[in-house]
Structure formats: C-alpha cells, structure tokens
Amino acid sequence: MSSINKQKIVDSVPQKGFFGHPKGLFTLFFTEFWERFSYYGMRAILVYYMYYEVSKGGLGIDEGTALAIVSIYGSLVYMSGIIGGWLADRIFGTSRAVFYGGILIMLGHIVLAIPGSLAMFFVSMVLIVLGTGLLKPNVSSVVGEMYAENDDRRDAGFSIFYMGINAGAFLSPLIVGTVGMKYSFHLGFGIAAIGMLLGLIVFVATKKKNLGLAGTIPANPLSPSDRKSVFTKMGLAAVILAAIIVIASTTGTLTIEGFINLVAVLGFVIPALYFIFMYRSPKTTSTERSRLIAYIPLFIAAVMFWAIQEQGSTILASYADKRTQLDFAGIHISPAWFQSLNPLFIIMLAPVFAWMWVKLGKRQPSIPQKFALGLLFAGLSFLVILLPAYFGGEDALVSPLWLVLSYFIVVLGELCLSPVGLSATTKLAPAAFSAQTMSLWFLASAAAQALNAQLVRFYSAETEMAYFGVIGVVSLALGFILFALAPKIQGLMKGVR
Template sequence: MQPTLEQGQVKKGHPKGLYLLFMTEMWERFSYYGMRALLILYLTNATTSHLGGRGWTDGNAGMLYGWFTGLVYLTPIIGGWLADNYIGQRKAITIGGILMMLGQFSLFSEISDMTFYLGLGLLIIGNGFFKANISTIVGKLYDEGDARRDSAFTIFYMGINTGAFIAPLVCGYLGATYGYRYGFLAAGIGMLLGQVMFNTLAQTYLGNIGKFVGKTAEEKAAPKTKLTKQETDRVAVILVLTVFVIFFWAGFEQAGSSLSLYTERYIDRVVFGWEIPTSWFQSVNPLFIVALAPIISTLWINLAAKGKNPNTTIKMALGMMLLGLGFFLMVGAVMERGGDSQDVAIKANIWWLVGAYFLHTLGELCLSPVGLSMVTKLAPVAYASMLMGVWMLSSFVANIMGGYIVQYVEQLGALTIFGGIGAFVIVLGFVLLAVSKKLTYMMHGRG
C-alpha cells in the first residue's frame, strides 16, 4: 500500500514521469483545441467560401458544437471503466490517441458529410479512452498525503494549456489562410507526434504505472468488498462537486461558441492596423494559464508548508466567483456598444474580452486542476479512472447546456445572458462556501 506522508511533511520537486505526461497531454490538447477553435467558424461560414464552410445558422452550429464538446466528456466514463477493469491506462491512452488522429484526418479529407461526422465520432470515442486515464496516471505518481499533488496537477494543466495556446495560432492561421481543412490536418499531425513520444518514452519514465490492470501494490492490497463508510462519503463529495462545476463549465465553455461569435462580430480586433483572427483569441486563456499556473502552483505549496492551504471546496468556490466577475466584464463590453445592437459597425474595446479571459483563467486554475487532484485523492482505488470519468460528466452536461445558451443569446441578447451567467455562478460560489465545512468533513482528511 502506498505510504502516507507525515503531517506537514512536503517533498520538493516532481517525478520525471510528470513531464512526459505533460508533453503527451500538450500534443493531445493541441489536436483538440486546434480543431475546436475552427469548428463553429467552419460550421457558420458560407459554403461558397474559399476557406470551406457548411453555412449553418448560429443556433444549429451552437447545438452541434455543444453536443460534440459535451460527448467528448461523456465517453471517458466508458474509457475509464475499460482501463480499470481490462486494458490499463497506458493502452487506453494509445488507443485513444490513434482514434483521435484518424478523426482529425477524416475531417481533413472533407470528402462528404459522412467523413465529417465520422471524424467527429472518432474524436469523441478516442477522447473517451484518453482523457480520464492520463489524469489518473498523474495521480498515481504520488503517495497518499503528498502535498505536491495539487501542484502536480497545476503543472500538468500547463501542458494542457501549452497545447491549447499553440493550437489556435497554428491551426487558426492555416484555417484562415488556406482553408479550414488544413487546420484539421495540423491537428492530426500534432496528435501523431504526441503518441510517438508517449509510446517511445513511457516505459523509461513511468515504469509499470498504469500499464497493467490490478498490478500495483495498492491495487493488490485493496479489499474486494463493498465500500466503507469513509469511501462512500468521499464518493458522495465527488458527485456533489460534480453538480456544482457543471455550471462553471457551462459558462466557461462559451469561449468557443457565443463569446467567439461575439468576438467575430462586435469586438474591435484591429491592433496597429492589423485585424486579429477570431480563432486566435482561443489562445488567450491558455496563454494566461501557462503564465499563471507556476505562480498558483507555488502558492499552493507554500501555503501547505505553512498549514494555511485552503481546502478544495474553498478553492473551487473562488473559481466560480472569478468566472462570474469575468462575465460582468463582458456586460461592460455590451453596454459600451449601447446594448444588444446588431450593427456590426459599432465595436467594443478588446480589453473587455481580454480582462474576461484573465478572470476566467484565474477561476479555472482555482477549480479545474484542484478538482482533478481531488478525484485522485478521494476515489477508491478500484474505481479511480471510472470516477475521473464521472467527474468529467460535468463538462458533458455543461457543454450541452452551453449549446442551448448560444440559441438564447440570439433570442434574449448578450446583455441578459452574460449578466445572468455572471450573477448565477457567483451565487453558487457562495453556496459552495456555505457547505464547505460539511464537504471537507466528508472527505475524511483528504480535502
């Protein structure tokens, strides 16, 4: 069984395997976010455009975008279960990577509607094998009670966002210059590079972690009985927090849909006489992540060493409030234009958008990597990957909700929707603070 660190003991540095997982995740996120930055623009672009497009309405495009980005967070439950019980995390990551690479190449082929939907389907299935399992391996690098775990997931999150930063710049440039299909091609090549790296170096830097089902010492020691009261409480905490973060992600994921369309039409994107491509704004959030993650990671470690590290629920409540404040800045952008005018000649200042992304990023850093770490700490060993998939259910529901929100932006106006989202998630943040002590108690020393 994994050793438990003494109270207050904090190790320094991180295992080398963390940085291999960082790079693997970086290329996978390059693939996903490169494609995602182009998807809604591709769907709404005219079919006669030299760049390619499907000529869909905002509402229909938002719905497809929402269902696609939602389903990529549903399938990790299945992929996590298969990894826990049959194939192990390492094989699951390889299977998922290959399927996602083929999905991007299918989108690039642009042969027919069938290859378009086939590409989306392969990306959804492949992500199911990949996403929960690589996060689970990160958690397995650390002993129970290791205070570096939150920091490790913040560093891992830098890998996610390094790829997410580069992807819209590269894929967005290719898509806006040569055609959207070439952006999809670049995304597929990125996925290929990540898989070559992972399968070449995994044995050296990970050993047998995640390679076999039930082969680690902790897995062998885990009793084959029903869950204890403490384990049941911890699972309940995962489920409760999953419900809360649904609303965080429903707002946050507007970045790729309603915020992207608002940026395209109503934000002044001209800087020094040059108009910034809309897809490039998908790099603003990950750029802030890469810049701020080391600071936040160091902050958690320093606070832990002093015995002042906020518990998981407090960090997540703060994250929700920061998201709400970001949407209030977008309300400022709408009001600068005089309200919900559809006159595209009236533009809002770009700094409203940049400020919103900055606050959203701080909120994400307080919530998402901490949430991933929380699942690896609370989940019973035998259900680790499956419960990571359950955690990602929040994003499944949230993205589908987000697709409907795009339709309501058309009907109710950006002022109402942006303001409503902001107020609602801030209220939920205060509710989470109110139940923080109870949830922390139910974590039984792992909060």
C-alpha cells in the same frame, strides 16, 4: 487496486527527474501537450467551419445549430470518458487506453482534413469522441498513480501537468487557427492530425523508461470467464445501436434537434447513475461513501464553472467574429486567436498558483473553498462582458480588450478549480473505481456542455445583456452558497485535504 499495488507502482517510477517530480511527468506532460494541441487547434476553427458559407470553405450550417452542435460534441467527448475509464479499470489499464485513444483522435483529424460531405464531418466526430474518451481521463489517472497518497507534491504536479495541457492549447489556435481561417479549414485540421501523431511518438518512445508500472495494472480487472460475456454483450449492444441509428435516419425520426435534446438529458442522467452505482457498490467502503457524498457539491460547482468557461469556443467565439473590432493596434486579429488567451493566462499564472498553494501549506483554502472561488471568478467574467454593450450599445463593435479581460478573469477561477479538482478526484476516488471516478470528473464538463447546448438558443444580439447577466449572477450565487457549506463538505472528506 490494493494499497500494496499502489505503492508498488509508485516505487517503480523514478521519483526525481522533472522539476523535482517523478520522471514520468515528462512523458505525460508532452503527450498531453500534443493531444491538446490537436484538439484545441481543431476546436479553434470548428464552429467557423460549420457556419461559414460553402463558398468560404465551410459547411453552411445555421449558426444557432452550429453553436449547439459544438456544445453537444464537447459533451460527448467528455461523456465517452465513461467507456474509456471502464475499459482501463476492467480490461487493459490506463496506459494502453491512452495509446488507443491517440490513434482514434489522429484518424478523426485526418478525416476532417479530407474535403467531404456533412456525413464525413460526423464520422470524424465519432472517432475523436471515442478517442478522447479513451485518452483524456486515463492520462490524468496515470499522473495520480505516480505519487504516493500522502505526497505533498501531488497538487503541484497536477499544476505542472496542467501547464502542459495549456501550452499545447495556446499554440494551436495561433497555428491551426491562422492556417485554417486564412488558407483552408482542411489544411488546419491536417496540422491538428500531425500534432496527435507527435504526441503518440513521445508516449511510445519514453513510457517504458519513465512510467514504470504506472498505467499498466487495471484497478478492478475482469476475470477471464467474465471477459467473454462482456465482449459478447458489448458487440451485441453496438449492433443494436447501429441498427437503431440506421432505421431512425432513414425514417427521419433522428434529427439534429432531437439528438441535441437527447444528449442534453444524458449529460445529467449518466453522472447521476454513476454516483448511485459507485455509492451502492459493495467494493466501496464506508469512508469512500462519505467522500463520494462530499464530491457531489464539488461536481455541481464544476458543472456551473465549465458551463461558463466552455462558452469560449461557442458564444464568445461568435462574439469575437461578429461583435469585436478585429483591426486593433495596426494588426488584423483572427477571431480564432482569442481562444489562445485562456491557455496563455494559465501558462503565466499556473506557476504562481502552484507556488502559492505550496507556500500556504496547511493555511491554504480548503478544496470546497477553492471551488467556490472558481465560481465567483467565472460569474465575474460574464458580468464584465456586459459593460461594452451597456456603454456602447448592442450594435457597435467593441474593443478586443473586453474579451481579453473576460478570459483573464475566468482563468483565475480555473486555476482555483480545475487542477485542484483533478487532484481531489484522485484522492476522493473509491479504490475500485479510480479511473472511472476520473471519468466522472470529466462528466462535469459533459453536463456543462449539454446544458450549454440548450442555453445558446437564448443568445442573440437582442438578449446579449440578459444572457451574460443572468448566467453570471447564478454563478456568483452558487459560489457564496458553496463557501457557506465548505466546513460541512470538508468533514465528509474524512481527512482528505
């Protein structure tokens, strides 16, 4: 997309109207609020639905397998952003991608809400994976399109947008988690479907007035002659893939274990190929190539950070269910409620961080330094969880306050890394690959969860201290290395701060 088109889009968006930010931020804030409500509500009860016995309304899957499947599912959700980003950049623009994605997500939750077999569960996962791949990277790209390249409000705007994400993520485990754990998993999934419907209504009702041209112009559209060829190849690839799955399933060669290992490999191979493709593209300028090189250590740091943060829905969810004293201060705590802690702390602290970055202005830490801080806090959050086992033994139930403290510390790191990473991605992205570079940012989460699918196999009551200790120390070490490399990385960014 040319700089002329970018400015044309910015000029079409009402620039004042939502906390001093473009009016379209209201539309995207509440669209993402409801999408995250549906996603995190579903995720709050998903691992329990999988490993709880059939007599308790679950699927009765082995717990270790369930933890790995949830990680792989999370990896595929973000991996599918490649498809969503490509379709938005080349065919129909980010706005329509958001709408189509919301429809698929809603259908996936509806399928989960219908009591059925394991096959129905996997159908719902496919719908949600594809839908989130269309919606998630593209709604963030639309946020970036509303701001001029040198607009100082951009980082603060992404922080406000990030609050919308986390407001939905805070409420959903309390509502969906309570209903799902106390009454019926399927009723909880039904509430998640309603949440996505509300998000679609907000988006459709307000986008024309608030978003202007943002999201409507593909960054690198296909020519009419190329479209027919591309659609033919996509259809053929879909047929071949379906045939391979059917044959592999009937012959017994497609196993859950094999699929987990395949996704784990793809989680790292795909982003590597993506970097190479964009770097070598003739549409990428020399300045943009330098910025892509600078993006690589940030990407690796993000993988390490999300590998720890995303275990809140797997290892820490199991820890809350089986290792935590749930009767506390006169109330019985649902294990699903702990997944509201992360977004709750973000809601509380995001305005503080947004104010702090604006107040510091040019004196604030550089982008690489903020990423390094994120890694240091992530490592500390895992080291903290070592302490109750060290003092109380591996068999005793621990106070829920330890989990609260761990979630709090990792949030400090998340606010240093995640909204800054979203903003940095829009700044460092090659012009011809704007939405696809945002997909690359979400591939860091895909790689992290692909890694987690392997890591969770090493977790048990006997290995608990070693598990948290080793991962925590590795994160701290990477954080210090990134601090040391920060000046060099900043130079490769060619003026981006």
